[in-house]
Amino acid sequence: MTTDATLAGKPFTLHRFPLDQKNRSLQAWDSADEYLLDYVFEHHIDANRILIINDAFGALCCALADKHCTLVTDSFVSTLAYQHNLEVNELEHAQVEVLSSMDTYPEDIDLVVLKLPKNAGLLQSQLAKLSKLDADIPVIAAGKAKEIHTSTLKSFTHFLTEPTTSLAVKKSRLIFSKTSAKAIDSKFPxxxxxxxxxxxxxxxxxxxxxxxxxxxxxxxxxxxxxxxxxxxxxxxxxxxxxxxxxxxxxxxxxxxxxxxxxxxxxxxxxxxxxxxxxxxxxxxxxxxxxxxxxxxxxxxxxxxxxxxxxxxxxxxxxxxxxxxxxxxxxxxxxxxxxxxxxxxxxxxxxxxxxxxxxxxxxxxxxxxxxxxxxxx
Incomplete structure (x- = not known):
């Protein structure tokens, strides 16, 4: 398994969890992580309080460890992975607050970065929570290009501002939107x-x-x-x-x-x-x-x-x-x-x-x- 990653020009060692899984071809980050981080460091370098949603194994958290980060995850395994990878990269003293998917999002943030989940309902639930934040906070989402559908963009339009998308790079794409203070409830549970x-x-x-x-x-x-x-x-x-x-x-x-x-x-x-x-x-x-x-x-x-x-x-x-x-x-x-x-x-x-x-x-x-x- 490849564990040596270069994210936004910096080297990291990143492990996928569980550590003892047999499929060693899987890695702890993907091209969407790389694309997202390159964009953040080029266009939002001054952002300091960052809300990170759905960081599967801590790639985003590690690369943004010099910021004040709030990590939102529904996954216990993801929490273990981010903690391990921060420690491996000697970043265990980084300012990272971890929230469950059931928690309310913090209001004092200036940037949201989001990995698109496989589950469209989970995305809608997360966008609904973002819709209750103050307006005009940039939201940058990343995922595989083939998994970004018209319905995905409609969800952003419904809860946030009208989105735009990037060109595809290494089969990944970015979605750009902003919070709109629409305060729309999700249909869940x-x-x-x-x-x-x-x-x-x-x-x-x-x-x-x-x-x-x-x-x-x-x-x-x-x-x-x-x-x-x-x-x-x-x-x-x-x-x-x-x-x-x-x-x-x-x-x-x-x-x-x-x-x-x-x-x-x-x-x-x-x-x-x-x-x-x-x-x-x-x-x-x-x-x-x-x-x-x-x-x-x-x-x-x-x-x-x-x-x-x-x-x-x-x-x-x-x-x-x-x-x-x-x-x-x-x-x-x-x-x-x-x-x-x-x-x-x-x-x-x-x-x-x-x-x-x-x-x-x-x-x-x-x-x-x-x-x-x-x-x-």
């Missing part, structure tokens, strides 16, 4: 009734399948545990918490820990338990974390998981592998990891190699539900 239940699910902008029950979860619900055993359950990669919610509904004595690396996901899960099963909140924990890092000695009885197979725009299985390995460490002897995955991903082979066993609980044309038991 969105809510909808959960089929075949009395529950209503609330979903923040960056929650997976935020507009309806995804087909994987719909199938997985048929294979959730039930009964009166007081199991310690972990909903790993919980999203809006629907799997943990249905587990609580089927298991009156269970406790459930909801874990996701997205702040919006954890917030949505907490809201959904509070709204739908308020009497069970005492049986729950809600944690933003990098998978199960730090949970090795928890002694979980059951871990439920629908693992992702991408990180931002990169298709990769390293997150699933991390989840499986850490799940084995977090389970008690005799504990179970129960997952759902696309059949073509062949998770059964991975679980057999790791656990020494795997059985199929159910499958259809697209998904398979698998169970592995910790025996040693």
């Amino acid at each position: 969105v809510s909808w009734p959960l089929e075949k239940t009395d529950f209503v699910l609330s979903n923040e902008a960056n929650v997976f399948s935020r507009d309806s029950l995804d087909i994987g979860a719909r199938f997985f619900i048929n294979y959730l545990p039930m009964g009166k055993k007081p199991l310690k359950v972990i909903d790993l990669g919980c999203g809006n918490g629907v799997i943990g919610l249905m587990t609580l509904a089927k298991m009156p004595n269970a406790t459930v820990t909801f874990i996701d690396e997205s702040a919006m996901a954890v917030h949505s899960a907490q809201q959904n338990i509070s709204h739908n099963l308020p009497e069970r909140v005492k049986d729950c924990r809600f944690i933003q974390n990098d998978c199960l890092t730090g949970f090795e000695n928890e002694g979980a009885d059951l871990i439920l998981c629908n693992p992702p197979f991408h990180q931002a725009n990169a298709i990769t299985d390293h997150i699933a592998w991390q989840m499986f390995m850490q799940a084995k460490a977090a389970l008690r002897h005799g504990g179970e990891l129960r997952i759902i995955g696309n059949r073509h991903l062949e998770y059964d082979d991975k679980l057999k190699r790791l656990f020494g066993n795997c059985k199929t609980l159910g499958n259809n044309k697209k998904f398979t539900v698998l169970s592995a038991t910790k025996r040693s």
Whole structure:
């Protein structure tokens, strides 16, 4: 993996997170980062209080470390990456304030730099917050040219001023706009009734399948545990918490820990338990974390998981592998990891190699539900 970056004419060492992922061809910055920083240092050198949104691994933060920066991220992994990369580049004393995606943006800023997220709803949510700031603060967004659509520019027009775009450089492009003090609310969170239940699910902008029950979860619900055993359950990669919610509904004595690396996901899960099963909140924990890092000695009885197979725009299985390995460490002897995955991903082979066993609980044309038991 390439870790030597040159950003705005300065050398940096930048690591992509998690550090031990197997795909070493992926790097911690891209041409959009380079283009954005070159423009900022050429045209906004006097900007001192900079709001940085969606800096995936800290490239922008490191290059702008001599400014007073406020970093906004929905990702726990991104937070770990920026902290690590600041330290590696001996910039740990930089003035960087970190805000969750659920926090209000600061008002005392003179420049906004934004990496376009993959999720259009998340972008709209972020632009809505920017629309409530004072007018005429420059906003510079960067992304791959092929991912900047007419709808992207319409979102800027709706919440900010009419945008303009740069020429494409290395297949990346910049969007230029300004805050307009329109103070427009976003449509998030969105809510909808959960089929075949009395529950209503609330979903923040960056929650997976935020507009309806995804087909994987719909199938997985048929294979959730039930009964009166007081199991310690972990909903790993919980999203809006629907799997943990249905587990609580089927298991009156269970406790459930909801874990996701997205702040919006954890917030949505907490809201959904509070709204739908308020009497069970005492049986729950809600944690933003990098998978199960730090949970090795928890002694979980059951871990439920629908693992992702991408990180931002990169298709990769390293997150699933991390989840499986850490799940084995977090389970008690005799504990179970129960997952759902696309059949073509062949998770059964991975679980057999790791656990020494795997059985199929159910499958259809697209998904398979698998169970592995910790025996040693």
